Amino acid sequence: MKKINLKVLLSLFITSLLFVGFSAKAEKLDDIIISGTLKCGVMLDFPPAGFRDKDNNPVGYDVEYCKDIAKSMGVEAVIVETASPQRLPALISGQIDISIGSVTSTIERSKTVLFTNHYLVYKLTAMVKKGSSIKEWDDLAGKKVGVVLGTTPEIEYLKNCKAWSQGCKQVSYKSNADQMLAFKQGKVDAVIDASSIIGFMVNGAEGKDYQVGPVVPNFNDWISIAVPKGEYHLREFLDTHIFWTVDSGRYAELYKKWFGGEAPPLVRSDVNF
Numbered sequence: 072m073k074k075i076n077l078k079v080l081l082s083l084f085i086t087s088l089l090f091v092g093f094s095a096k097a098e099k100l101d102d103i104i105i106s107g108t109l110k111c112g113v114m115l116d117f118p119p120a121g122f123r124d125k126d127n128n129p130v131g132y133d134v135e136y137c138k139d140i141a142k143s144m145g146v147e148a149v150i151v152e153t154a155s156p157q158r159l160p161a162l163i164s165g166q167i168d169i170s171i172g173s174v175t176s177t178i179e180r181s182k183t184v185l186f187t188n189h190y191l192v193y194k195l196t197a198m199v200k201k202g203s204s205i206k207e208w209d210d211l212a213g214k215k216v217g218v219v220l221g222t223t224p225e226i227e228y229l230k231n232c233k234a235w236s237q238g239c240k241q242v243s244y245k246s247n248a249d250q251m252l253a254f255k256q257g258k259v260d261a262v263i264d265a266s267s268i269i270g271f272m273v274n275g276a277e278g279k280d281y282q283v284g285p286v287v288p289n290f291n292d293w294i295s296i297a298v299p300k301g302e303y304h305l306r307e308f309l310d311t312h313i314f315w316t317v318d319s320g321r322y323a324e325l326y327k328k329w330f331g332g333e334a335p336p337l338v339r340s341d342v343n344f
Contacts, residue, residue: 099298100305103168107146111137112153112167119271119329120173120191132329133171136190139321140169143312159184162297169298169309173267176295185302186295187309189337190316193292194266195224196332197284198254198273205261208285213237217250217259224263227287263287270330283332291335313337 103109113121113133121131129150141148151167158172162184173193176186197216199205205214212235218225220243232239242259244250247268254262261284273281296313298305316322317337326334 098304099168099302100308103146103305104144108149109137109141109144109146110149110151110166110168111140112151112158112161112170112172113137114155114158114172115150115152116154117173117267119274120267132191132325133173135325135329136316137169137171139316140171140309140312144308159297162299165299169296169305171296173294174297175292176297180297184297184300185306186297187306188313189293189295190313190322191294191326192335192337193294194335195227195263195287195290196266196269197261197263197287198269198281199261199284201280201282203260203282203284205284208288209235210285211261213240214260215240215242215258217242217244217253217262219244219247219250219264223290224265224287227290228263231288265292266330266332270332273331274329286335 111133113129113131115121115123115129115131117131119131121129121133124130129152134150137150138148151161153161153167153170153172155172158170158174159180161167162170170184171190173191174180174186176189180186197205197211205211208231211232216228216232218228218241225241225243228241229239232241242253244253247264250262250264253259266286269283272278273283296309298309316325322337323334326332
């Protein structure tokens with residue numbers, strides 16, 4: 072079957088919405104198209120999803136994703152810096168049109184906003200030295216693994232290392248800085264953190280000495296775009312965009328660029344609906 076062009080499909084989707092009865096109440100998607108701008112709430116203190124480059128320009132996965140959506144709509148993207156606690160309040164109050172701020176979709180949050188299908192999923196990933204023999208999760212058995220005390224990486228590592236005959240060999244540190252210093256000094260064989268942080272470090276200035284290691288099994292942090300409650304047409308448009316971003320290979324391209332490594336699937340393989 073011939074693949075339908077993404078731009079054509081989304082243009083038809085927008086056109087069909089604009090021809091809905093003029094007596095109907097104006098919707099957010101209509102407002103965005105008429106105004107010519109899409110205001111995206113993005114956290115700019117969460118690299119590599121969102122941060123500022125050396126020239127103070129917003130960059131990152133979420134920033135580029137917003138620009139792709141705006142391009143599909145035929146409007147300009149406006150990046151609105153939104154701190155973590157303000158991501159949903161800014162959306163509800165109308166300061167932003169959508170929140171692309173690495174928002175985890177939860178039951179509690181869905182009481183006040185709508186969530187799209189997942190456009191990103193965070194994993195917990197190990198980082199190892201370049202050329203390391205550690206390729207798979209079980210290769211960490213018997214190795215010293217640096218984690219930060221009381222964090223999700225420590226909790227998830229301890230859950231998954233119990234099956235090893237060598238037992239758990241974690242070395243827990245008080246901060247990320249202490250963890251990374253120990254890794255650089257060779258006191259641990261690997262460190263575990265969010266895939267976003269690991270990917271950013273591997274792609275950073277010091278990344279030539281590191282590589283992305285195995286993923287912690289059975290852990291996913293599902294991330295969605297949040298839209299105002301009741302704005303179903305806007306959500307449908309975004310779901311369509313997310314689908315074609317995956318199907319066209321753009322998702323894999325963006326993920327590799329900003330996080331490094333292979334893009335994880337955006338659906339759970341262990342659940343039948």
